Amino acid sequence: xxxxxxxxxxxxxxxxxxxxxxxxxxxxxxxxxxxxxxxxxxxxxxxxxxxxxxxxxxxxxxxxxxxxxxxxxxxxxxxxxxxxxxxxxxxxxxxxxxxxxxx
Amino acid sequence: xxxxxxxxxxxxxxxxxxxxxxxxxxxxxxxxxxxxxxxxxxxxxxxxxxxxxxxxxxxxxxxxxxxxxxxxxxxxxxxxxxxxxxxxxxxxxxxxxxxxxxxxxxxxxxxxxxxxxxxxxxxxxxxxxxxxxxxxxxxxxxxxxxxxxxxxxxxxxxxxxxxxxxxx
Numbered sequence: 001x002x003x004x005x006x007x008x009x010x011x012x013x014x015x016x017x018x019x020x021x022x023x024x025x026x027x028x029x030x031x032x033x034x035x036x037x038x039x040x041x042x043x044x045x046x047x048x049x050x051x052x053x054x055x056x057x058x059x060x061x062x063x064x065x066x067x068x069x070x071x072x073x074x075x076x077x078x079x080x081x082x083x084x085x086x087x088x089x090x091x092x093x094x095x096x097x098x099x100x101x102x103x
Numbered sequence: 104x105x106x107x108x109x110x111x112x113x114x115x116x117x118x119x120x121x122x123x124x125x126x127x128x129x130x131x132x133x134x135x136x137x138x139x140x141x142x143x144x145x146x147x148x149x150x151x152x153x154x155x156x157x158x159x160x161x162x163x164x165x166x167x168x169x170x171x172x173x174x175x176x177x178x179x180x181x182x183x184x185x186x187x188x189x190x191x192x193x194x195x196x197x198x199x200x201x202x203x204x205x206x207x208x209x210x211x212x213x214x215x216x217x218x219x220x221x222x223x224x225x226x227x228x229x230x231x232x233x234x235x236x237x238x239x240x241x242x243x244x245x246x247x248x249x250x251x252x253x254x255x256x257x258x259x260x261x262x263x264x265x266x267x268x269x270x271x
Contacts, residue, residue, distance in 0.1 A: 006114075006131075006137075006163065006164065009137070011138065012136075012137040012138060015138065015139075015234065016136075016234045017234075018234065018237065041162075
């Protein structure tokens with residue numbers, strides 16, 4: 001079993017503050033609890049606006065709410081940065097401020 | 104069963120068999136209660152309880168499954184014994200670490216004292232995890248039947264043994 005963070009902790013935080021799925025749906029501006037259920041079952045990721053709404057309602061950062069997703073994105077981005085850095089090192093000299101910063 | 108090791112578990116699912124179902128708790132570390140509740144499947148067959156345990160393990164991906172050790176208890180129902188055995192088989196099939204923990208170990212882990220009632224245990228768990236406070240039942244009178252939702256508090260206590268240095 002994984003030792004990594006869970007992809008999301010929406011249900012945990014919602015239960016912690018004592019909100020039902022219906023109540024959460026209303027606060028998120030959704031018509032029904034079905035979407036909330038889908039988010040919590042990881043069938044669907046909420047869009048950016050809903051993610052921020054979750055942050056406001058639960059007073060927990062989006063990064064913490066979606067800790068596992070954040071960790072995965074961070075790993076993938078850092079991996080791509082390393083690949084880019086290696087490519088840049090092979091160039092004669094850095095050509096842009098961004099490339100120089102990356103190195 | 105083996106003593107709980109002092110290994111640092113990340114996520115633990117604990118199950119406390121009752122009547123037709125079980126109380127459960129998921130802890131991520133000693134202080135982070137991810138989920139809790141009582142499951143009472145519509146059908147009394149143990150396989151339905153195992154199916155619900157599977158749903159919990161799919162959702163929370165625990166490293167360790169703890170279930171109450173009822174093997175030496177003659178007061179517990181045959182269903183409770185059966186669920187413990189089936190849960191052990193489930194854990195083996197899923198390659199999940201598994202521990203059967205006696206209630207006394209859970210009481211010791213929290214109180215260091217065995218002479219506490221179910222209600223006192225639940226009260227202490229609710230103190231540590233305030234989100235459970237609204238689920239705390241009133242103290243039981245001698246003629247009252249068992250309160251089902253106490254099982255979730257006992258499941259939390261079982262889960263806490265994974266983060267205690269004291270074993271079985």
